[in-house]
Amino acid sequence: MPSLLLEIGCEELPAAACREAERQLPALAREHLGAEPAELYVGPRRLGFLVRELPERTPDEWIKGPPQALRERAADGFARRHGVSAEQLTVRDGFLGFERPGRALREVLPDRLAAVVRGVEFAKSMRWDESGLRFARPVRWLCALLDAEPVPVALETIPAGRTSFGHRFASGRVEVAAAEAYVGTLREALVEPIVEERRARIVAALDAIGGWSDPGGALEEVVHLAENPAVLVGEFDETLLRLPERVVVTAMQSHQRYFPLGGNRFAFVANGGDPDVVRAGNENVLENRLEDADFTFERDLAVGIDALAERLGAITFLAGAGSFADKTERLVRLVDELGGDETAREAARLAKADQAAELVREFPELEGHIGAQYARAAGYAEPICAAIDEHYLPDSADAPLPATPAGRLVAVADRIDLLNVAFRLGRRPTGSRDPFGLRRAAIGVCRLATEGGVVVPRSLLVPDARDFVEERFEALLRVPVEFVRAARAAPAADAGAVARHAEALADAAGSDVFAAAYEVHDRAHRIAGRREAEAAAELDPALLRDDAERALAERVGSLSLRPDGDVRASLAEAATLAPLVERFFDEVLVLADDPALRANRLRLLLELRDKLRALGDLSQIPV
Amino acid sequence: MALNLQDMIVRLQSYWAERDCVLMQPYHTEVGAGTLNPATFLRCLGPRPWRTAYVEPSIRPTDGRYGENPFRFQQFWQYQVIVKPAPADVLDEYFGSLTAIGIDLARHDVRLVEDDWEAPTLGAWGLGWEVWLDGMEITQWTYFQQLGGLDVELVPAEITYGLERLALFLQDKRSAFELEWAPGVTYGDVYRENERQWSAYNFEHAPVDVLVRRFDEHEAEGRRLVELGLPLPAYDQALKCSHLFNLLDARGAVSVTERASYIARVRDLARAVARAYVETQREHDALAPA
Numbered sequence: 001m002p003s004l005l006l007e008i009g010c011e012e013l014p015a016a017a018c019r020e021a022e023r024q025l026p027a028l029a030r031e032h033l034g035a036e037p038a039e040l041y042v043g044p045r046r047l048g049f050l051v052r053e054l055p056e057r058t059p060d061e062w063i064k065g066p067p068q069a070l071r072e073r074a075a076d077g078f079a080r081r082h083g084v085s086a087e088q089l090t091v092r093d094g095f096l097g098f099e100r101p102g103r104a105l106r107e108v109l110p111d112r113l114a115a116v117v118r119g120v121e122f123a124k125s126m127r128w129d130e131s132g133l134r135f136a137r138p139v140r141w142l143c144a145l146l147d148a149e150p151v152p153v154a155l156e157t158i159p160a161g162r163t164s165f166g167h168r169f170a171s172g173r174v175e176v177a178a179a180e181a182y183v184g185t186l187r188e189a190l191v192e193p194i195v196e197e198r199r200a201r202i203v204a205a206l207d208a209i210g211g212w213s214d215p216g217g218a219l220e221e222v223v224h225l226a227e228n229p230a231v232l233v234g235e236f237d238e239t240l241l242r243l244p245e246r247v248v249v250t251a252m253q254s255h256q257r258y259f260p261l262g263g264n265r266f267a268f269v270a271n272g273g274d275p276d277v278v279r280a281g282n283e284n285v286l287e288n289r290l291e292d293a294d295f296t297f298e299r300d301l302a303v304g305i306d307a308l309a310e311r312l313g314a315i316t317f318l319a320g321a322g323s324f325a326d327k328t329e330r331l332v333r334l335v336d337e338l339g340g341d342e343t344a345r346e347a348a349r350l351a352k353a354d355q356a357a358e359l360v361r362e363f364p365e366l367e368g369h370i371g372a373q374y375a376r377a378a379g380y381a382e383p384i385c386a387a388i389d390e391h392y393l394p395d396s397a398d399a400p401l402p403a404t405p406a407g408r409l410v411a412v413a414d415r416i417d418l419l420n421v422a423f424r425l426g427r428r429p430t431g432s433r434d435p436f437g438l439r440r441a442a443i444g445v446c447r448l449a450t451e452g453g454v455v456v457p458r459s460l461l462v463p464d465a466r467d468f469v470e471e472r473f474e475a476l477l478r479v480p481v482e483f484v485r486a487a488r489a490a491p492a493a494d495a496g497a498v499a500r501h502a503e504a505l506a507d508a509a510g511s512d513v514f515a516a517a518y519e520v521h522d523r524a525h526r527i528a529g530r531r532e533a534e535a536a537a538e539l540d541p542a543l544l545r546d547d548a549e550r551a552l553a554e555r556v557g558s559l560s561l562r563p564d565g566d567v568r569a570s571l572a573e574a575a576t577l578a579p580l581v582e583r584f585f586d587e588v589l590v591l592a593d594d595p596a597l598r599a600n601r602l603r604l605l606l607e608l609r610d611k612l613r614a615l616g617d618l619s620q621i622p623v
Numbered sequence: 624m625a626l627n628l629q630d631m632i633v634r635l636q637s638y639w640a641e642r643d644c645v646l647m648q649p650y651h652t653e654v655g656a657g658t659l660n661p662a663t664f665l666r667c668l669g670p671r672p673w674r675t676a677y678v679e680p681s682i683r684p685t686d687g688r689y690g691e692n693p694f695r696f697q698q699f700w701q702y703q704v705i706v707k708p709a710p711a712d713v714l715d716e717y718f719g720s721l722t723a724i725g726i727d728l729a730r731h732d733v734r735l736v737e738d739d740w741e742a743p744t745l746g747a748w749g750l751g752w753e754v755w756l757d758g759m760e761i762t763q764w765t766y767f768q769q770l771g772g773l774d775v776e777l778v779p780a781e782i783t784y785g786l787e788r789l790a791l792f793l794q795d796k797r798s799a800f801e802l803e804w805a806p807g808v809t810y811g812d813v814y815r816e817n818e819r820q821w822s823a824y825n826f827e828h829a830p831v832d833v834l835v836r837r838f839d840e841h842e843a844e845g846r847r848l849v850e851l852g853l854p855l856p857a858y859d860q861a862l863k864c865s866h867l868f869n870l871l872d873a874r875g876a877v878s879v880t881e882r883a884s885y886i887a888r889v890r891d892l893a894r895a896v897a898r899a900y901v902e903t904q905r906e907h908d909a910l911a912p913a
Contacts, residue, residue: 011714012752127768127778128778129778136750140711169733274731277731278731278732281756281757282758284797291797292694316881
């Protein structure tokens with residue numbers, strides 16, 4: 001059986017587009033050619049595959065028609081539309097239809113290959129000519145061969161044949177003799193079309209150099225930035241090591257896609273050129289970048305962190321919520337209310353100072369870290385500097401929390417302030433729009449309150465923000481959402497207690513005491529919850545006629561469930577009411593004809609229910 | 624001997640003139656990038672083919688450093704080329720221009736690194752690259768897809784050379800101020816004092832209340848001119864708004880939320896201008912003899 005090559009020749013594709021195509025090409029080959037690719041070619045200037053053992057024909061296809069029951073009315077029309085006679089129709093699963101035989105694949109290849117090209121979907125795509133074809137970057141040629149024979153492709157604006165192109169500058173046009181000769185021809189033309197080979201070549205060279213790191217994940221981009229990767233080592237002026245290490249690493253990795261080797265050395269991947277010339281050029285570029293950063297760094301240092309902090313009054317935090325100076329005042333107050341010590345207070349006072357630093361404008365991803373450097377330079381104690389450094393953590397759902405107690409307090413205060421301000425200004429996130437990162441902030445508060453052990457009084461959050469934060473527990477805790485909703489109604493004083501309460505309720509859910517307490521609450525709530533308006537303002541002991549209601553009233557009066565107590569013990573205590581409630585409903589008619597009695601009995605049940613609210617709103621939990 | 628800066632410009636001018644580009648001149652109103660020159664922004668709209676090349680001073684007040692930083696300026700120079708529609712070999716045309724200014728492409732590492740361009744104040748976006756020469760970004764390359772909120776009819780390639788970067792590379796200098804502009808005259812001779820004074824104006828002395836008022840006035844005038852069917856002068860009003868916004872930003876007078884609102888106002892005006900421009904061009908074409 002023949003081999004088929006398809007190469008889609010492109011102008012330089014982004015790495016993300018290469019990865020998207022890499023995921024889709026096998027399925028597209030299966031869908032349109034009925035075969036699994038034996039090799040995938042993915043890189044900046046070409047996407048494609050080689051299929052070995054291409055089937056000769058497309059698979060037979062069952063064409064489904066009208067239901068068998070409608071044969072008389074519909075069979076002729078259906079058959080005519082498909083160019084067959086009604087006698088040829090057969091029945092399958094109660095429907096008429098016929099088997100359309102597969103066609104010679106060779107006949108349909110031009111359309112099928114075009115369908116593969118059209119079928120690749122990119123998150124970002126573009127038009128480039130009048131054909132309206134969309135791709136991540138312009139497609140400039142197609143190389144399609146069935147063994148040694150060129151196959152036309154039904155995309156009229158793009159030339160197709162046996163022509164391909166090698167390395168953009170070190171080679172040029174090449175003719176591919178046959179599908180199986182493709183990889184060899186390209187390698188001669190200084191292109192490695194197989195991404196695993198390029199990655200292996202780069203990693204082997206980096207390993208041979210040794211000591212490389214890739215904290216920002218540049219490798220996965222670099223494999224798609226060079227068709228003929230060569231790893232080179234460069235150095236920069238050692239005096240630039242006075243810059244904070246993360247500034248140096250960020251300049252290398254996110255700006256230049258270099259791999260730090262420690263000290264003043266770095267490795268990088270080139271796609272050609274004279275190694276000495278290319279090395280010298282890259283060294284220059286990095287030095288220029290670092291000198292630019294150093295220039296800024298020195299200017300900031302000359303100002304100093306305290307003077308930077310004083311400039312915060314001129315920088316707006318959020319319109320309607322004052323400047324960063326105002327924000328800083330609020331942070332210090334919040335840290336006080338969170339029980340912070342002098343270290344946490346000082347960290348809060350200086351946490352936002354680097355918003356006035358020029359270096360943060362150049363390296364926004366290093367806010368906090370840069371401030372910590374300036375605080376260190378000014379001689380602040382290390383715990384203060386560490387807290388400034390890490391108060392932006394956690395910056396994603398699974399990022400680590402700040403390691404120091406002061407760092408955690410400032411982190412909580414920072415998020416509480418953002419949430420309070422945003423909700424006061426009515427800037428609640430809608431759908432996918434969350435420009436201030438309120439979801440991330442709320443998740444941060446939840447994680448700091450649970451994993452981080454910070455006591456976060458619920459009263460510090462404005463009501464809407466508090467609801468928004470506590471709603472995050474529904475996804476964060478490993479308990480059914482109803483238990484979170486029940487626990488949120490409990491009078492727990494802090495966010496961590498709400499979480500523990502939800503977990504304790506869920507943990508107890510299968511037990512007898514839970515069932516009994518739930519029943520007590522449920523019976524009281526079901527009859528009285530809807531009649532609050534009819535209930536007496538206060539319970540009148542004089543109106544308690546029956547023994548059963550006096551007994552219940554007495555027990556309710558003495559019931560003291562501690563809101564911050566052990567949930568299981570509270571459940572057990574609530575469960576002891578079960579026989580009294582049972583007797584009450586057996587012996588007492590709540591909805592008595594006498595309105596005074598009725599109002600009093602409703603009040604009794606409401607008092608019972610409200611005392612049980614120390615356990616949360618159990619009515620949220622389905623039976 | 625490496626080319627000085629003005630010879631480099633002359634070479635680029637000849638190269639693109641030979642390739643049927645109309646050599647335009649810098650625009651007379653401050654622009655943050657050569658893209659905003661109407662020779663790009665407006666001419667890239669509509670169905671008419673267009674090839675142009677020109678030098679443009681790019682004015683970005685927040686990038687000023689008082690002439691103290693050898694890599695940052697509130698005014699720098701771009702060389703802008705528009706090829707509309709972009710032919711299949713447009714990249715080769717561009718690489719040829721690098722050869723024309725003396726870069727041996729076989730000795731260097733030339734890379735096209737993804738750089739998707741978006742200008743919210745123009746309702747514009749496109750896909751393209753940064754061109755890296757031994758790791759240094761020397762050109763921004765964009766295939767426009769939308770301008771002023773309108774899909775482009777013929778996809779243009781926009782090629783924007785950073786002249787200081789290119790010259791630093793060619794002359795092997797470590798500071799832009801040391802570049803040779805003309806024989807015996809450095810870039811610093813020509814522009815350092817300019818940087819100092821403009822940085823002082825942009826960061827310290829530009830009058831915020833006046834800028835805010837001017838923004839409102841230019842916006843209103845732009846709207847009025849659009850209504851009158853005069854998109855070309857209306858477009859200048861949008862440019863002035865855009866520059867005033869940049870100045871307010873340099874003065875630290877724009878908060879996060881105000882920023883969004885200013886950007887939306889410039890964008891809405893630019894969109895209205897773009898629509899009016901396409902409209903008047905269509906009417907004009909309808910009247911013109913075939």
